[in-house]
Amino acid sequence: MGSFSYKEIYIEDGKRVLEVNILPEKHCNFDCIFCPIGRSQNKVDIQKSFDETDSSLIELESMIENTKAELIFINSKGEALVNDKIGDIIDLIKSKGVPVRLLSNGYLLGRDEYIRIANKCDGVIGEIKAITEEHFQKIQRPIDGYTIGEYISNMVSFNKQYKGKFIFEITIIKGYNDDEESIQKIKNIIKEISPDKIIIARMEDEKFKKKLGITDERFEGISNALLNI
Numbered sequence: 344m345g346s347f348s349y350k351e352i353y354i355e356d357g358k359r360v361l362e363v364n365i366l367p368e369k370h371c372n373f374d375c376i377f378c379p380i381g382r383s384q385n386k387v388d389i390q391k392s393f394d395e396t397d398s399s400l401i402e403l404e405s406m407i408e409n410t411k412a413e414l415i416f417i418n419s420k421g422e423a424l425v426n427d428k429i430g431d432i433i434d435l436i437k438s439k440g441v442p443v444r445l446l447s448n449g450y451l452l453g454r455d456e457y458i459r460i461a462n463k464c465d466g467v468i469g470e471i472k473a474i475t476e477e478h479f480q481k482i483q484r485p486i487d488g489y490t491i492g493e494y495i496s497n498m499v500s501f502n503k504q505y506k507g508k509f510i511f512e513i514t515i516i517k518g519y520n521d522d523e524e525s526i527q528k529i530k531n532i533i534k535e536i537s538p539d540k541i542i543i544a545r546m547e548d549e550k551f552k553k554k555l556g557i558t559d560e561r562f563e564g565i566s567n568a569l570l571n572i
């Protein structure tokens with residue numbers, strides 16, 4: 344048994360998607376107050392080695408074959424880029440002729456070593472939640488020295504050179520980015536990043552929904568405003 348974990352295969356746009364988590368426990372460069380995985384005991388932005396990676400790679404190869412996956416989605420317990428074997432993992436998937444989509448929170452996409460890895464992927468998802476410096480520090484609690492300005496400019500510069508499909512996921516959070524001024528700011532961020540696809544999300548986790556979730560009407564209104572620019 345390796346240390347990766349998998350979700351049940353599902354169909355998306357007619358394709359069989361295999362979702363894989365390549366981190367044995369949470370490792371992230373943020374420590375968001377609403378993180379569904381819990382607190383970040385390992386707040387990191389440099390790569391590290393994990394045990395059992397060789398057997399995990401063998402298991403991944405047979406999972407791809409047995410499930411007849413047509414897309415592998417690397418969606419991990421935190422920031423997948425900090426696994427020092429992520430380049431090998433992507434190379435293995437590509438050698439099987441299967442496209443790869445990587446979920447990152449997006450902050451590390453400004454660093455050369457991570458740009459090279461993300462560029463191997465057919466699709467990359469970057470995210471944004473808080474949009475002011477104060478809120479970014481307060482609710483996403485990144486590694487010291489991170490700024491919201493750098494976060495956005497990292498994704499802007501990444502996508503300027505990226506040849507694959509860049510998907511930008513924006514999570515609307517009650518009291519933080521759901522007012523008209525914030526929506527206007529988000530529109531400007533979207534224009535700067537110029538993603539291939541936009542996903543609008545909101546707090547769905549039962550633990551946080553009451554405090555940070557928005558109504559269906561507001562969600563629909565904001566989605567229309569952001570998806571039609």
Ligand code: SF4
Nearest residue numbers: 371373374375378421
């Ligand atoms: S960026 Fe994602 S994984 Fe990391 S702490 Fe925030 S919600 Fe959790």
